[in-house]
Amino acid sequence: MNKELEHNFVTNLEQNQNIVHKVCRIYTSDKESHNDLFQEITIQLWKAYPKFRGDAKFSTWMYRVALNTAITLYRKSKRSIKTADLDSLSFRIKADEYDDEVEQQLKLMYAAVKQLNDIEKALVFLYLEDKSYKEISETMGISEVNARVKMNRVKTKLKKILNP
């Protein structure tokens, strides 16, 4: 039984691991802390898995646990050094598909997102993931109206960072 549970979990996570990687990208700035956070999220997912019932989609359930781990449970390990500025610029890899101006703007956008606080990052992340305001409000535990209001504020804040 336990083996079967393990197998189901690992297979599910293997298929949906992008979600966790993306959370790590938003919240960490170097490879080592990325892996560190990935590992902690995996452990938390595994701990919560026995209570996971098939009524929700595995991926939906993952968003919640992953974000909760990143915002609340994760303690940055000592070895993570602040390399945020350098890294956010090299964050993107597929550069050749854009013209220079768009490219430049995107670089600045990623750098700007890195400057947001943990909660704002979570909102931006869920927004980028195409989540509805209903889902965003349920994941964060705030009302839908407030999620919307805050999202608009974050947009303004990002604009300000980009065009000071």
Added chain:
Amino acid sequence: MDELELLKKDWKKQEQGLPKLSYNEIYQMILQKSSSMVKWIFIISILEFVLWFSIDIGARLSSSYSKVEDLGMGGFSIFTMVISYSVLLYFMIKFYNNYKKIQTTDSAKVLMQNILNTRKTVRHYVWVNLTVLGAIVISTILYMLFFTDEFTKALSGGVVPVISVIIVAIIITLLFIGLLALVYRFVYGILTRRLKQNYKELEKLDL
């Protein structure tokens, strides 16, 4: 075009560049131990219970309490023992119930609230202990001063005025408690600073 929309489009393209872990790599991860904040909070809280309780036990086993009994305060000593055991039991049960409520599948806000509540229980336990400790020390001193022969004799000799003995004793007790509170605040602050910040941020949103 909205900057965030531009970012969203690019964000989707990023997926191809994400690391890809194998089945085995993920399997290895679930065998590892968590180093989450909740785990540390749990460990530190248990240590706090053990520490404060062992101070109490230590005081009972050492001569400090037998001195109290010699002074004719045996009944008082039993009374404080009953109190401190029931206080410990009450807080342990409360702590356990709060701890059980911590679920990563809750919303971010509820999760943070539950973690903070768990900490709050332990903090209350420490405060109750400090208060009881202070009250016992002060009342013992007062009792000794006014009701035991040894001290009343010394005092009536007029070497030291009673009031100054009382004041000095109270000041020392308060200083000791204040120092402990400071250390405690410092440790507690480090542990939950980020959590509190994020919780405040979420609360601000819901105003």
